[in-house]
Amino acid sequence: MIDTGHLKLAVGSRAARGASPDGEGLLDIVDLKTHFVTPRGIARAVDGVSLRVRRGTTLGIVGESGSGKSVLSRTIMGILARDGSVRHSGRIMFQGRDLRTLAEREMRAVRGRDIAMIFQDPMSSLNPVMKIGNQITEVLRAHLGMSSAAARGRAAELLDLVGLPDPQRQLDRYPVHLSGGMRQRVAIAVALAAEPRLLIADEPTTALDVTVQSQILELLRSLQRQRDMSVILITHNLGIVSGYTDDLIVMYAGRIVETAPTRDLLSRPLMPYTEALMQSSPVLTAPPHTRLTAIPGLPPSLIDPTAGCRFGPRCRYATDTCRERAPALLPDAAGGHLYACHHPLPVPETSA
């Protein structure tokens, strides 16, 4: 078993219920930890995360590199090494089963069937020496037991669905023949082939141009609505989560520091890290040469994180309390907005 650390998550069940208690949960994660054993010590990449993904909604997870957002998604998918270098604890409840307790053989039936994933770089998730059509029919035959001919027909329908022109002809082409945006569409078609209940999109548009980015985001949204699918959208871009998610989680150094319905969180951030993240991105409406409010310093080491609040050393409001005691993730008065901070930001009068 792994060391559970000094902080017992007081919020476990409340946080797990997520931002909207009335929404039905498809995925419930309770006090999840993913620690890596490294020569220099144990890296606490995900360190006590609880969340809920509601049916038919999109949950955004934002954070910078090293926040644990991508490790979290790979833990859900069960695609991290099983050689003892990765240690887990906590529960990943999906449709009544704890995915962490499943054998690899059982997990293979879930992966690609019930939960699918798309990655930042579509070239690395597609097989470069396999025809596009076969990459889709492989999923259809393995998970849905379709015949070869039926799978081929369905594959063409899927390519049409994700907006590839001339889908019949595309089936016999290779990923190298396509542009980055078209490859990501193919990766989405592969992910959606078995009609998953949950799609995890890890930085799906980061490698794409801005005009193509909005096309892919629109596509994901319309597919999600058509199929009543749940989506976890992982990104470092607050602009993207703003328009395309229902609920939002902000992660810092392996922990959730704030979570709420997206509109509420971005219009009324309570955790200073969220505010700092919003202020440090240049905005189109500001005049040229506006001084940016940079966050000083660097993200903390995951191997030997500071005692107290992990954002404390970079926080402009930090006090002795922050240095001594890690804040728990607790709900605000209304209950739907959780934050981990000893000194939450005042609520602006206009939105109070």
Added chain:
Amino acid sequence: MNGQVLVSVKDLTVEYGRGVSRFTAVSGVSFEIRQGETLGLVGESGCGKSTTGRTLLQLQAAAGGSVRFREMELTKLSFREMLPLRPALQIVFQDPISSLNPRRRIGDIVAEPLVIAGIADRRERERRVREALTAVGIDADAAMERRPHQFSGGQCQRICIARALVNEPEFLVCDEPVSSLDVSVQAQILNLLEDMKDRYRLTMLFVSHDLAVVKNISDRVAVMYLGQICEIAPSARLYEAPAHPYTAALLASIPEIDRTGNGGSKPKTLKGEIPSPQNPPGGCRFHTRCPIAREKCALETPVFQDLKDGHSVACHFPLAVPASVRPAPAIAGQV
């Protein structure tokens, strides 16, 4: 910003490849950069913005046109003839980690340009290296003996900037210098570049795909599409009143943070993808994706026209002209 013209580019053309795979990455680009000015160069991948930046410094040979720096024609100079000019012309690249030799110590990496420039005195070199490192916010005492892997991406980019500045250049090309950095670190580096610009009295060309970043740092902005500049204007004006439909579409496709809680406006989507630069469309190169394109756009290449206040656009139907002249129905609801 009434300084003299420091860098002047005219009809610059750059070609890549040989034989049948030969294609024009930059075709007929012209602009000027005045002393003390930052010109932003923005566009999507394959538009030729990085190639333009590299060609200004003769890191890539031009196939045609001219690049003048202080009245000197750079495209005609040999590698050897360029050497004495190099200290004045520096560049910072996108990926700071691959820009630094992992096996060398920071002190030696930053001193390299001084060695090349022929500064023989070891102590003089060390003094200037320390000064440059300190200027970019790196603790020189701690850093000199260390190697790049001991620093984060943001710190490595600071070291790259120190190396570019150690010779006190006049002109700095920044090629996507913050694209591989986290948002919080990106802001630190952008602020640093502004400070360094004042301290070293730099003139800059800032190449990026990120319109918000470019607006923040630039005095004027040029928008590129498929190897050509389609619009150039003072920064504030370009963003307030884009005249080229491509600029307008780029601006509209940026997802912005909605801080009001009202749901905000969703980005508008441009149809299609960027055509291959190996086989660009005839006429206006944007006509295949342009929401207001008409027959003329497919047939005639638009020439640059001056609107006002240093704002020029290459479009047959620029968005800034009075509504009566525009093909009104095509615009409604688009872009």
